[in-house]
Amino acid sequence: MQDFPDISIPLGDGADFIVNFLDDNLGPFFDFIFWLTSSTISTFDDFLNFLPWWLILIVIFVIGLYFQNWKSGLLFSTFIFLVGSFGFWEELMITVAIVITAVVICIFIGIPIGIIMALYKPFSVFMRPILDAMQTMPSFIYLIPVIFFFALGNVPAVFATIIYAVPPVIRLTELAIRNVDQEVVESAESFGSSRKQILFKVQLPQAIPTIMAGINQTTMMALAMVVIASMVGAGGLGEQVLIAINRLDIALGFEAGISIVFLAIIIDRVTSGIGDKFQRNKGDH
């Protein structure tokens, strides 16, 4: 048997250097981002906690009724009621606040990037391996650099979540725009539309159902990551899971786990319900 020769290429040191360099030199920038993100999360969280519990149950029921049917509405509010009865009401609100913040940022970043990728082939070629890496890298790894930039708490959780959850919305936006029927784009062009008009009046509206599928994926991944991100101090349901693991507390673990499943079911049904609504209104192509 032959041993591998004693060569070491310090790629990890390079990554370490870059993170330290950014942290040292862009401190104020990260502080600003920290402030913006943490105040967004706490505003959401305060707002959700400000609402009486029964109002939230009613709102959940109405959302279920609007996007699916009354049975779903009833099921969703029962789920939330159960989570509350486990004693996780505040944790649930924090988790929801973090997920919503992360998904909103994902949408703001992801859709424009997806559009640029669809319109400029070289950018797409450049981005694709990066997206692959973002999706295949074990999600725990993202927790390390974000701690350097944002310390412990909910903010690094949001950023680790964004890195992990943004690829689907980017990819599906690109795919959606590229898959708009060529003849439809040509017909817009033949009327003398500008690039901007073609994009906003034709390509984006035609792409919305597929983009919604991307947002659905992104939201589900964000929820999964928010749980993992409790390792860097994110509050909420994930924190309860972590506590349960540390104490080997089966009862707590099960209750926290099933709460996350309930939340995932509601988020999945609602976001895919939004997509279906678009499909129905606008006709599929």
Place this chain on the structure above:
Amino acid sequence: MSVKMKINNVSKIFGPKPKSAIPLVEQGKSKDDILAETGNTVGVYNANLDIEEGELFVIMGLSGSGKSTLIRCLNLLNKPTTGAIEVDGEDVVKFKGEKLKHYRQKKIAMVFQHFGLFSHRTVLGNVEYGLEIRGVPTEERRKVARENLESVGLKGWEDKYPDELSGGMQQRVGLARALANDPDILLMDEPFSALDPLIRREMQLELLDLQERLQKTIIFITHDINEAFKIGDRVAVMKDGKVVQTGTPESILEEPANDYISEFIKDIDRSKIIQAENVMIKPNAVVSLKDGLNVAVREMEANGLSSVFVTDRSRKLQGIVTIDDAIQGIKEKRSLEDVMVKQVESVTKEAYLEEIIPKAVETKYPIAVVNDEERLEGIILRVHVLSSLISEDG
């Protein structure tokens, strides 16, 4: 009449180095050789056409002949590799930016083979699109859009979405959308090819009516020689990217420029062109096996027929029953299955009249048109076979 559009030596070559292919085409090399040598595909080579104001000019060719490429050069969806296209004396190939937009917005509009409608907009939203991007105020453009929808017979459909409409209606929307811009030139890229034959004929006639009123310059692409000769004031025939002959339908019939065209014209033997689908009628009176004889008799009486086709539940053809046999059968209390004639002449939709004629001579019943799964799709009465040979020439 004055020349509206002058197409001068226009070539369109697709590929990595389009211009490098031009000398090879001049040497008379074939498309395949050029593709192998340079990796370029010749779409259109050296097209010269003068299109007069107010004429309906048809460009005819089989698939791959370059006709769609050529029509896309006219509004610069394809930019010609070489050559000039003069519209009202200006070379539009040189147009860029605002000037190109202006040309597309005001002078030229296009109707597409698969309609190219915006499925996320209502019918009205589709028709007003061209005016919307020009910045015409909402009230005004809606009014124009409504008028145009009415002129293509779609009044009352304004708020529907395209996928709620049939193919023929969708193409009317496409036509109304193009006309709403009030263009001088209307490009139609195989507009009726995706429609079923009966609707296609109806649309052809409507286009001729519309043209009578509007007197636009229309450039119409088709692969169907019957369609070309039926609606075209003048016809250009394309083959392998080249225009091989231009002229009125009569002049092409009289003096075909080469063997390729005479081959086409030889085909204007109606019995070789007309297919079963062109002469068949929809089978609106059909009896199902489980219906029984009484229903069959009622069906024939209601429709004034002397015989009716029998199908099973999945519309598979089973036979035919005549009114005499049916009444006899009821008296003898026999079942529909016993009474019907199972030997029925049937053809597919694609069958040409020349195959149908001998069958029509032999049988005393109508001929059934069936698809691959033996499902009944249409009925050809024997009289239809004869009348279709006489009624329309060219």
